[in-house]
Amino acid sequence: MTTRNLRTIKLRSGEQFRDEQETRIEPLELGGQRYLPVPETVPAELTITRASTGTVFELRFDVRLHGPCFRCLEDAVLDLPISAREYQANEPGPSDELRTPYLEDDRLDLTAWARDALALALPDKILCRSDCAGLCPVCGKDLNREPHDHGEPEPDSRWSALTELKDRL
Numbered sequence: 658m659t660t661r662n663l664r665t666i667k668l669r670s671g672e673q674f675r676d677e678q679e680t681r682i683e684p685l686e687l688g689g690q691r692y693l694p695v696p697e698t699v700p701a702e703l704t705i706t707r708a709s710t711g712t713v714f715e716l717r718f719d720v721r722l723h724g725p726c727f728r729c730l731e732d733a734v735l736d737l738p739i740s741a742r743e744y745q746a747n748e749p750g751p752s753d754e755l756r757t758p759y760l761e762d763d764r765l766d767l768t769a770w771a772r773d774a775l776a777l778a779l780p781d782k783i784l785c786r787s788d789c790a791g792l793c794p795v796c797g798k799d800l801n802r803e804p805h806d807h808g809e810p811e812p813d814s815r816w817s818a819l820t821e822l823k824d825r826l
């Protein structure tokens with residue numbers, strides 16, 4: 658887990674602090690599959706801007722995920738640029754909108770924040786390529802490697818026997 662201690666960062670209203678920090682990215686589960694960040698830590702740019710009523714936190718990083726394609730289950734690679742923003746009021750009061758859940762005791766939980774920001778940025782389907790043909794619904798073979806179709810389904814032989822019988826009557 659990567660956290661950032663903010664106690665040493667003293668900003669006055671209107672001032673900004675920017676730093677790059679190696680941040681650990683957690684693997685994530687999606688549709689029962691596991692997607693791994695490669696590498697597991699990425700350089701993330703943290704920007705802190707002090708306003709008169711509170712502080713704005715911004716986090717930016719690029720992440721690469723490896724995991725199974727939704728359609729064909731082969732390895733898929735997904736590159737995602739992530740940028741997220743949080744706000745913490747000087748006096749947040751009872752409203753959750755004025756505080757960030759990632760800040761506790763002057764420590765900013767970058768790993769938890771990165772995990773949530775990544776989850777929000779994911780596409781509906783992770784594919785090995787946008788036109789992945791998937792698996793054949795009949796025989797289960799990979800249609801990217803062996804494009805084929807099985808033609809019209811065979812007519813049921815019992816029915817054809819009946820039709821023949823009807824024709825003879």
Ligand SMILES: [Zn+2]
Pocket residue numbers: 726727728729730731784785786789790791
């Ligand atoms: Zn695929």
Ligand SMILES: [Zn+2]
Pocket residue numbers: 793794795796797798805806807
């Ligand atoms: Zn097939």
